[in-house]
Amino acid sequence: PEAILVSELANRMAERVSDVVKSLMQMGMMVTQNQTIDADTAELIIEEFGHKVTRVSDSDVEDVIKEVEDKDEDLQPRPPVITIMGHVDHGKTSILDAIRNARVVAGEAGGITQHIGAYQVKTESGTVLSFLDTPGHAAFTSMRSRGAQVTDIVVLVVAADDAVMPQTVEAINHAKAANVPMIVAINKMDKPAADPMKVRTDLLQHEVIVEAMSGEVQDVEVSAHTGQGLEELLEAIALQAEILELKANPDRAAQGAVIEAQLDVGRGPVATVLVQNGTLRQGDIFVVGEQYGKVRALINDKGERVKEAGPSVPVEVLGLNGTPEAGDVLNVTETEAQAREIAEYREQAAKDKRAAAGAATTLEQLMQKA
Ligand code: GTP
Numbered sequence: 001p002e003a004i005l006v007s008e009l010a011n012r013m014a015e016r017v018s019d020v021v022k023s024l025m026q027m028g029m030m031v032t033q034n035q036t037i038d039a040d041t042a043e044l045i046i047e048e049f050g051h052k053v054t055r056v057s058d059s060d061v062e063d064v065i066k067e068v069e070d071k072d073e074d075l076q077p078r079p080p081v082i083t084i085m086g087h088v089d090h091g092k093t094s095i096l097d098a099i100r101n102a103r104v105v106a107g108e109a110g111g112i113t114q115h116i117g118a119y120q121v122k123t124e125s126g127t128v129l130s131f132l133d134t135p136g137h138a139a140f141t142s143m144r145s146r147g148a149q150v151t152d153i154v155v156l157v158v159a160a161d162d163a164v165m166p167q168t169v170e171a172i173n174h175a176k177a178a179n180v181p182m183i184v185a186i187n188k189m190d191k192p193a194a195d196p197m198k199v200r201t202d203l204l205q206h207e208v209i210v211e212a213m214s215g216e217v218q219d220v221e222v223s224a225h226t227g228q229g230l231e232e233l234l235e236a237i238a239l240q241a242e243i244l245e246l247k248a249n250p251d252r253a254a255q256g257a258v259i260e261a262q263l264d265v266g267r268g269p270v271a272t273v274l275v276q277n278g279t280l281r282q283g284d285i286f287v288v289g290e291q292y293g294k295v296r297a298l299i300n301d302k303g304e305r306v307k308e309a310g311p312s313v314p315v316e317v318l319g320l321n322g323t324p325e326a327g328d329v330l331n332v333t334e335t336e337a338q339a340r341e342i343a344e345y346r347e348q349a350a351k352d353k354r355a356a357a358g359a360a361t362t363l364e365q366l367m368q369k370a
C-alpha cells in the first residue's frame with residue numbers, strides 16, 4: 001500500500017511521534033500515531049523535518065520502508081569496515097588471526113577459508129575496527145551485485161614470496177569497481193624468498209602505485225608469523241578511516257547487510273549481519289530479503305550473547321523464518337504484518353521474474369526449433 005504508519009514514519013526519522021502528529025495537524029490532518037498517511041504526505045513531513053527522502057524502490061509495498069537520510073547532528077562516528085582480500089593462501093586469515101590473537105587458520109579444513117568471518121578489533125590506541133575475512137571473492141561479488149556495499153577499506157594481502165597472482169588482480173578490480181580505498185599488506189616478509197619490490201612493481205602493472213613507488217596507496221610490509229608490521233598496518237587503516245570520516249546514526253531503526261547465512265541444525269536459520277545504520281536490538285521485528293523475523297538472540301564475534309548491535313558491528317541474528325542470502329538488506333519494521341507483507345511481496349516478485357525468464361527461454365527454444 002502507498003501508506004505508512006505515523007509512528008513508523010517518526011521512528012524512521014528518529015523524531016518524536018508527538019512532534020510528527022503535531023506537524024500533521026498543522027497541515028490540517030487529524031491523525032493518531034496508529035493511523036497511516038499516504039506516501040506523498042509522508043514525503044512532505046519528512047522534508048518538513050529537514051530530512052531527505054529516497055524511495056528504496058518503485059513498488060508500492062516497499063514505500064513502507066523509506067530510506068530517510070539522517071540529519072548531520074544525529075550522525076556519530078562509526079568504526080570502519082575493512083575487507084581482507086587477496087590470492088588464496090597469501091595469508092589473509094593469518095594476518096587477522098595475528099591481529100586478533102586468535103587461531104582461526106588452525107581450525108580450518110585444509111587451511112582454506114570456507115565462509116566469511118566477521119570480527120571487531122580494538123587497537124592499542126582504542127580505535128575499533130570491523131574486519132571481514134573473505135574466502136575468495138564470490139561472496140563479495142554477490143554482495144556488491146546486490147547493491148550491498150559493506151566495506152569501507154580493502155586490505156589487499158600479497159605474499160612477498162609469490163607476488164601478484166590472478167586473485168590479487170581480481171581483488172584490485174573489485175576494489176576499483178566498488179570505489180573503495182585500498183591498503184597493500186605485503187605479507188610473509190619472514191620468508192627468505194620474500195621480494196617486496198617484485199610485489200610493488202607487479203602492482204604498478206595493474207595501476208596500483210604504492211607510496212614506496214611515490215604513489216598514494218599505503219603499503220606495509222608485514223609477517224603474520226613474526227608480527228612484523230602489524231601495528232603499522234593497523235595505523236595505516238586507522239589513518240585511512242580518519243580520512244573517510246565515517247558516520248552513522250545509532251538512534252534509529254537498524255539497517256544492515258547479510259554477510260552470510262545458513263540453516264543451522266540446532267538453531268534454525270542464522271544470518272551474520274553487519275549493522276550499517278541504527279541499532280539492532282533483541283526483540284526487533286525485521287524484513288531481510290524475502291525473509292522476515294523477530295530477533296530472538298544476537299551473538300557477537302566472540303560468541304557472546306548481546307542485547308544490541310550498533311553501526312559497523314557484525315552480529316549473528318537468530319529468529320528468522322527462513323534463510324536469507326548474502327547481500328540481502330535487513331530493515332527493522334514497526335510491525336510483523338509489515339515485515340511479512342514486504343517479504344511476501346518480494347518472494348512473489350522474484351517468482352514472477354523467474355517465471356518470466358523461464359517463459360522467455362522456452363519461447364526462444366521454440367523459435368530455434370521452428
Ligand atoms: P585462503 O583463506 O584459503 O584464501 O588463505 P589465506 O589467505 O587466509 O591464507 P592463510 O592465512 O590460511 O595462510 C596460508 C598459509 O600461509 C598458512 O600455512 C600460513 O601458516 C602461511 N602464512 C601466512 N602468513 C604467513 C607469514 O607471514 N609467514 C609465513 N612464513 N607463512 C605465513
Ligand code: MG
Binds near residue numbers: 093094113133
Ligand atoms: Mg583464509
